[in-house]
Amino acid sequence: MKTALITALFVLTICLTSSCMKGKQNYVTGKYTGPRAEVAMHYALEEYGREVATAHDMQFLIAGDTTDDKGIIYCLTFRSGATMRLEKGRLFAARQVKDFLKMLQTSPEVKAFNALLRKENPTFAEEAQIANVGYKIVFWDKSTKRVQKPYLAQILFSNKTFYFYRTDPKTQKLELIFKEAYVDALYHLEATSS
Amino acid sequence: MKLALLKKAVLVALACLSCTSCICHRPECARADELIQKNDQLLIKEGYTPAYFSGSYHNTIRHVSKGYITKEHQFATLPTARFFIVEQMEAFAKPFNEEKALHIYLQDYPFSAKNISLQFHFLDQESRPLLYPNFAQINSMQGQVTYYYWDEVTNNPRLAFSERYDQALNSYNKSKLANWKPKLKPTPKIQQ
Numbered sequence: 001m002k003t004a005l006i007t008a009l010f011v012l013t014i015c016l017t018s019s020c021m022k023g024k025q026n027y028v029t030g031k032y033t034g035p036r037a038e039v040a041m042h043y044a045l046e047e048y049g050r051e052v053a054t055a056h057d058m059q060f061l062i063a064g065d066t067t068d069d070k071g072i073i074y075c076l077t078f079r080s081g082a083t084m085r086l087e088k089g090r091l092f093a094a095r096q097v098k099d100f101l102k103m104l105q106t107s108p109e110v111k112a113f114n115a116l117l118r119k120e121n122p123t124f125a126e127e128a129q130i131a132n133v134g135y136k137i138v139f140w141d142k143s144t145k146r147v148q149k150p151y152l153a154q155i156l157f158s159n160k161t162f163y164f165y166r167t168d169p170k171t172q173k174l175e176l177i178f179k180e181a182y183v184d185a186l187y188h189l190e191a192t193s194s
Numbered sequence: 195m196k197l198a199l200l201k202k203a204v205l206v207a208l209a210c211l212s213c214t215s216c217i218c219h220r221p222e223c224a225r226a227d228e229l230i231q232k233n234d235q236l237l238i239k240e241g242y243t244p245a246y247f248s249g250s251y252h253n254t255i256r257h258v259s260k261g262y263i264t265k266e267h268q269f270a271t272l273p274t275a276r277f278f279i280v281e282q283m284e285a286f287a288k289p290f291n292e293e294k295a296l297h298i299y300l301q302d303y304p305f306s307a308k309n310i311s312l313q314f315h316f317l318d319q320e321s322r323p324l325l326y327p328n329f330a331q332i333n334s335m336q337g338q339v340t341y342y343y344w345d346e347v348t349n350n351p352r353l354a355f356s357e358r359y360d361q362a363l364n365s366y367n368k369s370k371l372a373n374w375k376p377k378l379k380p381t382p383k384i385q386q
Contacts, residue, residue, distance in 0.1 A: 031220060061298065062220075064253035068301075077253070079298050144294040146303070172304060 032064065037109075037116045041074075044109035049076045052096065057082070058137070067134040067158035073117075074104050075134030075158075081141055083151040086164055086178055091192055093155045093162050094185040097135050104128035130182055134158045146172055157182075222299040223251045229289045229296075230258060236285075241266030245315065256301040259311035259335075260286075268316055270327040272355060273369065275341055279312070279332050280366035283359070286310055307359035311335040323351075334359055 026036035032043065045063035053060035059079040065072040084092065104110050105127050117124045135157035139147035146153050146167040154165040154174055160182045165174040180188070234244045245261040269275035290296060290305040297303050313333045316324045323330035323344035330344035331351050337359045342351035 062253050066254045066301070075253075138298055140298055144297050173302075 035116060037113045041107075041109040041113040044107055045074060045076060048100075048103050048107075049078070052076070052099075053078055056080070056092075061138075065134055066136050067156060069134065069158035071131055072134035072158055073132040074100075074110065074128060075136070076100065077136040077138070080137055080139050081147070082139065083147060084139070085151060089152045089155055089164055090162070090178075090180065090185060091189055093135070093137070093157060093164075094182075094189040096137075097130075097133065097157050097162075097182065098186065098189070100135060101128065101130055101133055104133065130160055220251075222255065222296060225293065225296060226251065226255050226258070226290070226299075229293065230260065232289065233286055234260075237262060242314070254301040255290075255296070255299050255305075255309075257309050257311070258286075259313075261313040261315070263315040263317055265317050265319055265321070268324055268328045269332070270329070272341065273365070275329050275332055276339070276357075276362050276365055277369060279314070279334050279339055280359075280362050282312055282314070283307055283310060283334050284363075286312060307334060307337045307363075329354060334362075 028034065028036050028039040030039070032039045034042075042063045046060070049060040049063055052058070057080070061077040061079055063076055065075045066077045067075060110128055111126070114124065114126055114128065118126065135155075137155045139151065139153050141147055148169060149166050151166070152164055153167040154163075156163040156165070162180045162182070162185050163176055164178040164180075166177050167173075168175045230247070237244070242262040242264045245263050246259075247261075248259045267278075269278055287305050287307075287310060290300065291303070300309075302309055311334065313331065313335070315331050316329060318324055325346065326343045328343075329341050331340075331342040333340045333342075338356060339359055339362045340356045341354040343354045344350075345352035
């Protein structure tokens with residue numbers, strides 16, 4: 001009786017799992033999990049992320065949402081050991097996000113994933129929108145200690161806004177020191193460049 | 195009997211199914227799971243049985259939620275219950291904050307009560323929730339600690355007291371400073 005029940009349990013699990021997978025056509029599990037088009041997009045973002053990391057002496061961490069904003073679809077996260085003050089961080093982050101959006105709007109993998117999203121939600125834009133972009137750079141030194149004041153400890157881009165954090169020396173928690181809308185950051189970048 | 199076994203089988207199958215959809219394949223997730231299992235081993239030795247687990251490892255380690263049941267412990271006063279839950283929460287968070295390699299993958303560092311949910315269910319020897327004056331359930335979720343009695347009429351937990359985790363932690367620190375430690379009452383014997 002017990003053996004029969006265990007077999008039934010096993011078969012039930014397999015059936016339920018496979019029916020779930022059929023529901024989500026071409027579902028892929030692994031480092032990135034989801035529909036094939038979504039996973040392909042994440043690998044394309046990762047490739048881009050690795051190039052960016054090499055160019056700026058950073059460590060690429062992951063292509064996937066690491067923000068607390070529910071609207072984020074395309075997101076990259078990096079670790080850096082650099083010591084960067086706010087002013088330098090503002091320009092650096094604005095440049096990075098601007099380039100990332102450009103990449104998103106030209107990538108065939110992103111277009112394929114957006115097409116998939118449009119099947120479920122026809123109002124979803126064909127081209128990647130800044131509202132759906134996330135970007136995070138966390139600053140940790142070689143001994144995995146948060147970079148301390150007066151330098152930045154984290155730069156976060158979500159909800160069309162840049163957030164700049166420093167480390168609270170007492171608690172080692174992040175404290176927000178400055179935030180700037182994407183449009184304002186672009187003006188600032190252009191003004192500084194010219 | 196057969197029906198009960200079948201019910202169990204379906205429940206386990208559903209649990210297996212839900213787990214297959216939330217497995218994280220990255221090394222940092224595996225390490226976090228190891229830390230949780232270590233904590234489980236310690237609690238098992240103390241007489242707690244892990245009842246469920248859920249974790250939000252969505253790209254970063256955001257949240258860990260664990261539930262335990264025990265027939266070997268009981269808490270009838272707020273100070274002892276508070277002391278217990280705060281010690282459990284701090285012990286749970288400690289290895290996450292000590293494991294340097296994990297820091298960059300934690301959504302919030304230091305990992306704290308915001309990121310951990312613990313739920314303890316206290317049962318008698320016949321697996322029924324403990325009755326007043328003992329607490330039947332103590333939770334710490336999203337920075338809020340809640341203590342419940344068991345309501346025999348509705349057969350549901352009844353709120354006894356709730357406080358913010360930082361308030362509970364303050365009280366815990368004060369009692370520690372005063373060198374106070376709760377004494378656990380022995381579990382009542384089964385009346386046959």
